Amino acid sequence: MEDISLHLLDLAQNSISAGANLVEISIREDREKDHKWVQISDNGKGMDEEQVNKVYDPFYTTRTTRKVGLGIPMFKASAEASGGKLEMISQKGKGTTLLALFIDSHIDCLPLGKMEETIAALIFMNPEVDFVYTHENNCRQFLLDTRQIREVIGEVNIADPEIVNWITIYIKEGLEELYGGV
Numbered sequence: 239m240e241d242i243s244l245h246l247l248d249l250a251q252n253s254i255s256a257g258a259n260l261v262e263i264s265i266r267e268d269r270e271k272d273h274k275w276v277q278i279s280d281n282g283k284g285m286d287e288e289q290v291n292k293v294y295d296p297f298y299t300t301r302t303t304r305k306v307g308l309g310i311p312m313f314k315a316s317a318e319a320s321g322g323k324l325e326m327i328s329q330k331g332k333g334t335t336l337l338a339l340f341i342d343s344h345i346d347c348l349p350l351g352k353m354e355e356t357i358a359a360l361i362f363m364n365p366e367v368d369f370v371y372t373h374e375n376n377c378r379q380f381l382l383d384t385r386q387i388r389e390v391i392g393e394v395n396i397a398d399p400e401i402v403n404w405i406t407i408y409i410k411e412g413l414e415e416l417y418g419g420v
């Protein structure tokens with residue numbers, strides 16, 4: 239995987255396959271501590287302990303189309319390559335949380351990538367699912383919640399290209415501000 243945002247795009251697909259109607263993505267960057275926490279949580283069908291233990295095994299998948307499931311093992315490998323780690327908490331019937339630590343200054347740490355494109359693509363492809371995206375950088379915070387957007391747009395489809403375009407720009411500008419812009 240080239241960057242963290244592409245991992246998240248892939249991992250959100252697991253959440254949606256698990257029947258989630260709410261997916262929360264949160265990034266917490268701490269420059270002083272030289273690390274970031276990347277979290278994805280869903281309210282999908284979850285996994286029991288046995289399934290959780292199997293997920294790190296690249297040959298485990300409940301897909302029927304192919305025999306290997308690599309999304310989570312690859313995310314874990316990316317976090318560990320930077321000197322970080324991946325933790326997973328899942329409860330059958332409740333949902334799943336993946337929490338990864340990335341060490342920024344490590345030469346093998348993946349760049350974050352274009353979060354605005356990942357979030358916009360997720361909303362565009364899954365208009366029936368709600369997404370909450372929070373991004374903290376030191377003391378600043380950016381938040382996007384599709385439930386709030388739906389309230390404002392009323393009957394308009396959230397996957398309408400103009401809305402998705404607006405969301406992309408809104409996130410991009412929000413992140414620029416987060417990183418010190420204005």
Ligand SMILES: Nc1ncnc2c1ncn2[C@@H]1O[C@H](COP(=O)(O)OP(=O)(O)O)[C@@H](O)[C@H]1O
Nearest residue numbers: 252253256284299300301307308309310311334
């Ligand atoms: N968020 C999730 N909720 C429920 N089950 C999950 C979730 N993420 C992963 N799984 C289970 O773990 C398996 C492996 O996931 P993954 O490593 O991404 O490979 P793949 O998506 O190709 O199957 C999935 O097939 C699914 O059974």
Ligand SMILES: [Mg+2]
Nearest residue numbers: 248252309310
């Ligand atoms: Mg997957």
